[in-house]
Amino acid sequence: MSYAVVGLPAPPNLNGSLSSITTSSNKGADDVNSVEMKPSTGAGYKWRLVIAYDGTHYAGWQYQQSPPTIQCIVEKALIRVTKLERKDLHLVGASRTDTGVHAFGQVAHFVTPFNYDSLESIHAALNGLLPADIRVREISAAVPEFHARFSTKSKIYHYKIFNDTVMDPFQRHYAYHSAYKLNATVMREAAKHFVGKHDFSAFANASHNDRMPDPVKNIFRFGVIEMGALLQLEVEGSGFLYRQVRNMVALLLQIGRQAIPPDIVPMILATRDRKELAKYALSAPPHGLCLVSIKYNEQHLHLPSSCPISSFGRHHSISKCKLPFY
Incomplete structure (x- = not known):
């Protein structure tokens, strides 16, 4: 397909x-x-x-x-x-x-x-x-x-983390600030445990919008990309439960700080219990998260x-300058 x-x-x-x-x-x-x-x-x-x-x-x-x-x-x-x-x-x-x-x-x-x-x-x-x-x-x-x-087949989210002692003020609305030095290698190792089809009940908050959500989701990829001080977590999945991405990121942050080992991910997944995750991490703040694209x-x-041409916006142009020269 x-x-x-x-x-x-x-x-x-x-x-x-x-x-x-x-x-x-x-x-x-x-x-x-x-x-x-x-x-x-x-x-x-x-x-x-x-x-x-x-x-x-x-x-x-x-x-x-x-x-x-x-x-x-x-x-x-x-x-x-x-x-x-x-x-x-x-x-x-x-x-x-x-x-x-x-x-x-x-x-x-x-x-x-x-x-x-x-x-x-x-x-x-x-x-x-x-x-x-x-x-x-x-x-x-x-x-x-x-x-x-x-009709959605998959969604791609990015979560940005600014990993430096002093926060970049131009990133403050779009990236979470971690003054703790994060180990991207162990975060990548841990993120691999999320890939595949799993029951993500342990990584979802209760939502009033979904009365009977299906907790089984398929994660196709979960990357940890280093761009200088900026760390970008890229996740694509068939769908996500309420706050699932932010909860996964929160655990990866703790693993990146080396407070807990990477193999804790499958252990928490197996419990299917949100209270188990709460022992190690709270939900990551929303401002670092962005819905990038949908497949x-x-x-x-x-x-x-016979439909109209798709619109991607139109450019405006001026045939000649109307301002006087000085």
């Missing part, structure tokens, strides 16, 4: 623009993989969003008005642009990121009873209404089978035929 990635960032470039990498493209009516652009079952035309946000000032993704959430802010902008009611938009996010957690590749979908000839105008209008810490990176048409949450079944990312 082939997967396609939504929201995977290009290599960090402070002067570059944010770009989305997907294996889908705008396919015409002659493409054998294209499907007709038609209303999704009983709902209307379906549209996919890729959203980036700084979660510092928000109470996560999931809808609530006070304190504000990302979904609430995005819905208000969509209501103004589409002139539809919230109940008609059916906005759904792929991942219900927690309070203070960031995203570069959050994916969501919404529906409208009407089609669009062009997506650039609605894209520009949405970003014009949204606050500066939330941006829609991409808008594209979606086939009826696509579902931002249930989907490639067939669900095929664009319908």
